[in-house]
Amino acid sequence: MQFDAIIIGAGISGLYQLHCLRKLGLKAHIFESGTGVGGTWYWNRYPGARFDSESYSYGYSFSQELLDEWDWTEHFSPQPKTLEYLNFVADKLDLRRDITFSARVTAAHWQEATRDWHVTLEDGSRHDARFLITAIGPLSAPTMPKIEGIDSFRGLSCHTARFPKEPIDFTGKRVAVIGTGATGVQTIQEVAKTARTLTIFQRTPNWCAPLHNGPITKQEMAEIRPRYPEIFARCQETFSCFLHSPDPRGTFEVTQEEREAKWEQLYGSKGFGMWQGNFRDILTDRKANAALSDFVARKIRQRVKDQATATRLIPTNHGFGTRRVPLETRYYEVYNQPNVRLVDIKQTPIERITENGIRVGGLKTTAEQFDFDIIIYATGFDAITGSFDRIDLRGADGLRLKDKWKGGPQTWLGVQVEGFPNMFMVMGPHTALGNIPRSIEYNVDWVTGVIRHMRDHGLTRGECTPAGVQDWTDHVKALGEGLLSNEVDSWMTGINRNVEGKTERIVARYSGSAPAYRARCDAVAEGGYREMRLA
Numbered sequence: 001m002q003f004d005a006i007i008i009g010a011g012i013s014g015l016y017q018l019h020c021l022r023k024l025g026l027k028a029h030i031f032e033s034g035t036g037v038g039g040t041w042y043w044n045r046y047p048g049a050r051f052d053s054e055s056y057s058y059g060y061s062f063s064q065e066l067l068d069e070w071d072w073t074e075h076f077s078p079q080p081k082t083l084e085y086l087n088f089v090a091d092k093l094d095l096r097r098d099i100t101f102s103a104r105v106t107a108a109h110w111q112e113a114t115r116d117w118h119v120t121l122e123d124g125s126r127h128d129a130r131f132l133i134t135a136i137g138p139l140s141a142p143t144m145p146k147i148e149g150i151d152s153f154r155g156l157s158c159h160t161a162r163f164p165k166e167p168i169d170f171t172g173k174r175v176a177v178i179g180t181g182a183t184g185v186q187t188i189q190e191v192a193k194t195a196r197t198l199t200i201f202q203r204t205p206n207w208c209a210p211l212h213n214g215p216i217t218k219q220e221m222a223e224i225r226p227r228y229p230e231i232f233a234r235c236q237e238t239f240s241c242f243l244h245s246p247d248p249r250g251t252f253e254v255t256q257e258e259r260e261a262k263w264e265q266l267y268g269s270k271g272f273g274m275w276q277g278n279f280r281d282i283l284t285d286r287k288a289n290a291a292l293s294d295f296v297a298r299k300i301r302q303r304v305k306d307q308a309t310a311t312r313l314i315p316t317n318h319g320f321g322t323r324r325v326p327l328e329t330r331y332y333e334v335y336n337q338p339n340v341r342l343v344d345i346k347q348t349p350i351e352r353i354t355e356n357g358i359r360v361g362g363l364k365t366t367a368e369q370f371d372f373d374i375i376i377y378a379t380g381f382d383a384i385t386g387s388f389d390r391i392d393l394r395g396a397d398g399l400r401l402k403d404k405w406k407g408g409p410q411t412w413l414g415v416q417v418e419g420f421p422n423m424f425m426v427m428g429p430h431t432a433l434g435n436i437p438r439s440i441e442y443n444v445d446w447v448t449g450v451i452r453h454m455r456d457h458g459l460t461r462g463e464c465t466p467a468g469v470q471d472w473t474d475h476v477k478a479l480g481e482g483l484l485s486n487e488v489d490s491w492m493t494g495i496n497r498n499v500e501g502k503t504e505r506i507v508a509r510y511s512g513s514a515p516a517y518r519a520r521c522d523a524v525a526e527g528g529y530r531e532m533r534l535a
């Protein structure tokens with residue numbers, strides 16, 4: 001079929017992009033590999049999945065009607081409620097008639113002669129469009145560990161991002177969780193409530209902070225609703241669009257008492273405050289970061305009864321906040337339960353998965369077999385570029401995007417790639433992530449602006465310039481200098497040892513402030529997109 005625009009993905013980005021392009025009068029269509037809308041919130045149905053951003057700061061802000069009619073029920077919305085919300089949005093805006101579900105895009109090739117994209121689906125069908133918008137998410141390509149025997153396990157096993165739709169009852173079950181990132185932490189604290197035994201296989205501990213979730217009553221929602229303009233205005237001002245923003249003071253500009261009091265207050269308050277609302281230098285100054293890490297380590301020691309276990313839960317190879325901070329609810333207390341066991345796989349590596357469970361061993365110890373009914377892989381994603389790598393994307397010179405980005409992504413504003421005309425990325429590499437729907441709304445509005453401009457001026461080909469890409473990529477790299485997080489292996493620095501070629505750190509994210517990012521993009525729009533090659 002022929003469309004004006006094809007959008008890949010029906011998550012938060014794709015849904016809003018479809019709505020905006022339709023409002024322009026374009027014939028836009030989404031191809032979505034899942035059977036329903038929701039993207040991240042469709043796929044990640046693992047137990048305990050929920051927001052780490054305050055619900056009322058996370059929903060769409062563009063429609064008064066949506067804001068008026070939707071009630072959040074928890075400060076940090078659980079996945080089922082969020083999926084319900086995105087279905088509500090899709091219904092309200094009547095989006096489904098322009099979405100094809102169970103339709104995985106496998107290839108998209110630019111056609112210079114006709115100035116359009118030929119998009120191929122897994123079923124072999126081809127669809128053409130002048131514009132291609134990738135709304136495929138930075139964390140949507142799940143990766144399984146490479147462990148021998150992984151297919152031999154006879155019990156139930158799955159990755160957290162591929163959980164079955166029917167909830168699993170863990171009661172009386174012997175459960176293993178491999179991985180202790182943000183997903184693993186949410187899974188562990190939930191499964192521990194009912195499983196007969198829970199064994200956690202940890203390679204690297206992460207620094208976690210308390211979430212402090214709670215219900216939102218009807219009365220509270222009635223108080224929140226009139227504050228939406230103020231809430232969203234605040235998100236626009238802060239560094240990463242969260243409600244939290246850094247304390248302008250340096251860690252050592254205050255007395256030790258003031259410092260400890262501030263950290264106590266942050267540790268006791270909701271959401272990302274400990275990470276995003278801390279002293280301004282905690283992610284750049286080693287001493288400041290070490291002092292904060294020491295404070296959090298003390299908290300872990302207080303909360304975990306067995307001090308040998310506490311020691312294993314305290315990270316030693318990175319400081320607090322230099323990786324994505326998992327937010328938790330009684331996570332550390334889980335390790336005080338008699339039915340929970342922590343296996344440090346740096347000490348006793350997993351040898352193989354067997355028919356009945358997991359065998360660990362290592363040089364210093366004799367092999368030990370654990371039997372399980374369920375193995376949960378909370379082993380993360382081929383982040384940021386992985387979802388692009390899965391599609392055979394080819395630009396004007398026939399070059400594959402995957403090959404073009406071999407040494408790391410090169411983008412213009414995180415939105416365009418040189419040689420890929422009329423392709424726009426929403427939440428591509430080199431954009432500001434943060435409180436992601438806020439970034440998405442801005443990104444989508446900006447892309448819609450370019451497309452409107454091209455339509456209004458009878459332009460059919462829009463591409464960034466090599467100089468623009470060089471400048472932006474250099475700028476993004478420069479912004480990352482001095483950040484402690486860029487000295488650490490994590491999905492944020494492009495590391496995933498389960499994927500070939502993802503073992504060298506890259507600068508994959510824009511780490512400047514969201515207001516600065518918007519100012520730069522606004523300037524391009526106000527300049528009539530003269531920085532692009534438009535024809």
Ligand code: NA7
Nearest residue numbers: 139145146179180181182183184203204324378379380491
């Ligand atoms: P993460 O944060 O990438 O965590 C993955 C976890 O799985 C992490 O603890 C890894 O240990 C562990 N892992 C990965 N591969 C293996 C193997 N082969 N063996 C053992 N353990 C392994 O992914 P999440 O899904 O938790 O979170 C991703 C983001 O999604 C999150 O930050 C939110 O923004 C939403 P490692 O640390 O690599 O030693």
